Amino acid sequence: MKIGYRTLKTAIGAAIAILIAEQLGLRFPSAAGVIAILCIQVTRKRSVSAAVNRLLASWVGLLLSFVFFSLLGYHPLTLMLLLLVFLPVLVKFKITDGFVSSVVVLLHIYSMRQFTPGIVLNEVCLMLIGVGVALLMNLYMPNIEKELQELQKELEQNFAKILREFAFYLRHGSSDWAGQEMIDTDQLLEKAMLQASRDEENKLLKPSPGYYQYFFMRSKQFEILQRMLPIVSSLNQQLPQGQQIAEFLEKLSDHVHPGNTAFVFLQQLQEMQEQLKRDELPKTREEFEIRAALFYLLYEMQQYLFIKHSMGKAKQEKQAQAGC
Structure with a gap:
């Protein structure tokens, strides 16, 4: 069994991201690892593009979740309507790469049944940790x-x-x-x-x-x-x-x-x-x-x-x- 350099970077990056999130006392620290995994791409350019798209998509998701959950409450039907609106918005702005990571953020807010500055800061920190670790891991690329x-x-x-x-x-x-x-x-x-x-x-x-x-x-x-x-x-x-x-x-x-x-x-x-x-x-x-x-x-x-x-x-x- 052969382990490629990208597999190795993904495993190490996910572990580092989760460790940092845990040390900072953030909720759902495993989400930082998921985001890091999603952002580690084949090339540096794709990694930067994925990181930017996920950050933008997360901000859009936070804004829409605030609007929907504040007006309609924390209900499965509200989540359904939110997703029905959210994905077309991402398609419109061509940032669909960030859909999966943004849904993770939305589900965190839904599960906690509240939208407070502390929760928003928690989600933003998770995103920044995951994206930051992924970009650092992708600084190394083998010379071909x-x-x-x-x-x-x-x-x-x-x-x-x-x-x-x-x-x-x-x-x-x-x-x-x-x-x-x-x-x-x-x-x-x-x-x-x-x-x-x-x-x-x-x-x-x-x-x-x-x-x-x-x-x-x-x-x-x-x-x-x-x-x-x-x-x-x-x-x-x-x-x-x-x-x-x-x-x-x-x-x-x-x-x-x-x-x-x-x-x-x-x-x-x-x-x-x-x-x-x-x-x-x-x-x-x-x-x-x-x-x-x-x-x-x-x-x-x-x-x-x-x-x-x-x-x-x-x-x-x-x-x-x-x-x-």
Whole structure:
């Protein structure tokens, strides 16, 4: 049995919150532990959001409970009406995350059958203790940058392998490649984007290293590789233009890395497109279809490179603005 860091933080945080509430002599000290458990989230950003929403929802709950219980008395039907009004109000203000913890506060007031400054102070203290302990526990988050770098490296290796296999097929018109890298890359991207998203949400004050943008860019490029696959597999007849594109893909496979060298390949690709236009017109229907497929393949490759070039250009502009 493996205990994760979040499970450990939740258990310790709940115990600390209850201990503090007990030492202060508050009523219902276990509620502080419940609130701490609810506020400990996967990332720092989500924890802060959960804490704010629960505090706001609790204040709304206290206000509504004062109105309803003062006018209608402490009765199950009053509690029912209160909840029927309370939840739509939270939905209206987009703070539904705080519903459960706020209901705990409402039930405390209902069970004590009175609404006094002391009771309100007790509930506010429980909320602040639970939220405060949760935020303190979530100050620690494991550094996953090394894992992200490994995912990036593995992803780039797959991209390079796919491009080389495309080039091999264009050169020889056949291949025994099973396409496993296509399946693996799809799974890698899903995992990488989830991890990168969590990493960004944990960096509240530090600048983001940009892993999420990088993996998002690769996901868009992978969509193009998926579209290129049936085009390449249909080109089983060898032509000089196909050999030229194969050479280009081999060079491109050697330059799959985080750096921005896409503009160099975009220039080469444009020259290839111009050369293909100047070539002698196809003489047979089959040759015409192959040439059309090659044109479309060059277009997809251009989009593939443009995605990388646009990201690199945006990153450079952002760094230049930060420098100014």
